[in-house]
Amino acid sequence: MTTLTQTSPPQTPRSGSAVGRALGHFIRARETGILLAVLLVIVVTTVKNPSFVFSSDGWRDLLLTPSILVLVAVGQAMVIITRSVDLSVGSVLGLTAYLTGRLFIDIPGIPMIVVFLAGIVFGGLLGLINGALVAFAKVPALVITLGTLYAYRGINVVWAGSNRINASDMPKDFLALGTGQFLSIPLLTIIALVVLIAAGWYMKNTRGGREFYAIGSDPAAAGLYGLRVVRRLLIAFVASGALAGLAGVLYAARYGTVNSQAGSGWELDAVGAAVIGGVAIFGGSGTVWGAAIGAVLLLTINRALPILGVPDFWQRAVVGALIIGAIVLDRVLSLRQSKRLLEAREDSK
């Protein structure tokens, strides 16, 4: 499979200007369709109920709700692009969220930045365990991370037991971070955007980033070519774990209560977001931008459906239909793409 960012074939619009090329590229990008879907959902819901966007809570929640999932989905996309999958992210998130609360309780007056670093490092370590098992033992990631999903959750249940972190256990400043805004943009959204831009730049423009795609497209060829497959896999899993760790810290700040089940089911949201956003489940294709937009679409639809009057029970079915639709679309596009490439080769003979 080829990467979509690289695919803009020679038939770019006649306007030779950089702006024109960028525009043409944007229109054909796989992510554009998803972005349009997000905008459509927002417009339709806002027409039905203007407070969806035009109230201070509505605007804040619109940006805030997807922010934490965006972080997890970006990490997930990096792993899926290397033809792996990380099912343990929900459990990693839960463990770091609980760790966050425990740090505030056990070490009164601990600086926030230390808690953030602790969450990221701890998440990264859990990711390293996944990566090492996958890369060195050569066991499919699906199996390894399914195992660590339960193992990490089990550790969480043993550790937390019946204890719960309550809002009153954490400092007010930290909780304010969960809902605070800067120029009407929530702080969590700013954090997610910074991470997204950094990851997007790394995946598109650096040698390391491109090697993720190469490994995902054809692992054997990547190995024969001399790419350091093991190292890239470790980096992908550590990134995914660290981002889930950061998400765990932010989860504690936003929701204010953490018990041993925090974050369960998030792994499916994260994989779903990546797939909806055009990251091919077989690796080698897609962007972290797509995964992020997929996360926004998933959670915005979740919030829009009750406002549109769709009953609770149908909402999950809609999400399921979205994921299947995205996969079918992906398949159709890749078939068309390979056909077009074949034709291009015939023509050039």
Next chain:
Amino acid sequence: MLFHNLGKGKARAGAVAAIAVTVALIATGCASDGDSGSTDSAGGDSSNLSITFLPKNLGNPYFDTSDKGGEKAIESFGGTYQEVGPAEASPDAQVSYINTATTQGVGALVVSANDPTAICDALNEARDAGVKVVTFDSDTDADCRDIFINQADAEGIAKVQVDLIADQIGGSGEVAILSASANATNQNAWIEQMKTYAASEYPDITIVDTVYGDDDDQTSFDKTAALLQSHPDLKGIISPTTVGIAAAARYLQTSEYKGKVALTGLGTPNQMRDYVEDGTVTSFALWNPADLGYLAAFAAKALIEGTITGAEGDTFDAGDLGEYTVGADNTVLLGDPFVFDKDNIGDFDF
């Protein structure tokens, strides 16, 4: 990697080792810590005071408190206390724990049911083996247990919550309900009663919506946000579940609706302390879960010793709580719900 081929030799050995490690992690991680219960005495013995508490799930502060009450009672009469339970409150998750307790031959099982019918067969097998079955907090069908300890009757719970919200919104306006899961036995019964009671006592109050937060912080939080947006004229929210009311309070605390939309329901003082002190929540209700567990343990003792059979009119002694009488449908009622507010919340710590 998802679809990579396994290598030969060394890689395969590594794979086996990895699986072994994973399995070991799962086994140690997920094992419940209550496997030290007595396995010696046979079931049905009137001196076998080994009592196992099986809450809906572990990691729930409510059941932590109730089970501690049970432990205190069991220690006071010299029995053996054990607590086991699933990590998640799914309908059939309790079955394997019931079967284990049956095999261990415990004297009595004290269960809060995740589903009224899903665990019935397992409970009846336990009873056939001589284990007494006490349900508390959330009942099963009446023919699969010996006795049910009711924290408060549905009518009393429904009444106190509707009265609280009516008082806070001035007796008229739109009210919504944020419940636990859609198939939770007790929440559904209370919601029915609340609707009936509100319709007869407060004709100006309309219950416009019922949403389900699945007793999950994040889901309940997001459902609260959706409620407030989809019902701009909403004046109050009732959340008859401890997880739901805390999540809803957390959302209200930082939203533009703080002080404008009233919130009440069933909550625990520790979870709600912040929100009551800063005025997000005026008052909420609950019984004392520790008393509930305490009473359940004494009922189990009376059943094991044969002083009661669970029939209507039976009376038994419940230690510090005094004497209780079994009512209709083999049910024992703990008492009236208790209302917590700014003035008294400081007196409680659970």
